[in-house]
Amino acid sequence: MSLSEEELDEYHDGLVRLQNPHLELMDQDILYHLALGSESHDLVEMFGDVKFVCMGGTPKRAEQFAQYMMHEIGHKLPTGTTLVDISQYSYRYAMYKVGPILSVSHGMGIPSVGILLHEIIKLMYHAKVRNPIFFRIGTCGGIGVDGGTVVISEEAVDGLGQPSFDLPILGKVVKRPAKVDKRLMRDLKLLADPNDPYPTISGKTMCTTDFYEGQGRMDGAFCCFNEKEKMAYLEHLRDEGVVNIEMESLAFTALTHHAGIRSAVVCVTLLDRLKGDQINYPKEVLDEWQQRPQKLVSSYIKKFLKKKGRVINENFGNIAVKSPRRFKLVQQESESYD
Ligand SMILES: O=P(O)(O)O[C@@H]1C[C@H](O)[C@@H](CO)O1
């Protein structure tokens, strides 16, 4: 059961609550896929000032977003240090911290983002983070919209059009509603720059468990339908209000909502699926497109920090830096951003 609005309101302190009584009984909690632990690391010291958790599929995007945000908020690293992947020894996900921003890769698909969310939500809990906001910054296929369009998800549905994340647990299907935070979604929409040479729209996102047949593609190793059937399906999706298809929004919105964490999904379309299956734009074009959702999320973060009286162009919080022997944290200025 998710926390109701009233229950959330009771938690004035904004701390992340876990709905798992068993964790309290454990001596330590090993966040295995992040290469972190509640006893081996001082998680409050390392992550206590996090306000934004931004996720995308690839390690490269996580690093690029961290570098970009470093520039955008004027975050300075101590002389002689570089940004490091805090989770590099997990060999699974990549994670960078830039002041109040965590930039993490989630891999492809619901199982991968689901595992990461369990551990990141526990990380928020152990670190005593208050009121964090999560973003998925991704790519997708558009339905009736050109490549390069930025899509903010209004709702997420599965491949059968159901707005819930259904997970078999102990032999029974547990349904968790895939709810987008409407206020966050509207705030993001208002931040779209009318001078951008590309549209920013919102709509229904379909989240599939496959990139090929599951998204109605005919260019996979297998295909069990013909062009006419495919087009009828994609046009049906369009008529149902689906504007894009990707592979993580369902678990992302459902698990953040279940944890009482505000979240939004912002993806760029890499093609219009009504026009084809293959992504054949030049790499430079695709790279530029992938920066578009980052720009929107950056506008939100910068506006938020300004509103909270945090001056852009100052150094923020704790950052992970490389030391000759091991990662260590350099304490700069510990602040909370709730
Ligand atoms: O965030 P990314 O670009 O990984 O999102 C989509 C959905 C899948 O993870 C992947 C398929 O190419 O891209």
Ligand SMILES: O=c1cc[nH]c(=O)[nH]1
């Ligand atoms: O078509 C696409 C493009 C990116 N990601 C997807 O899941 N589908």
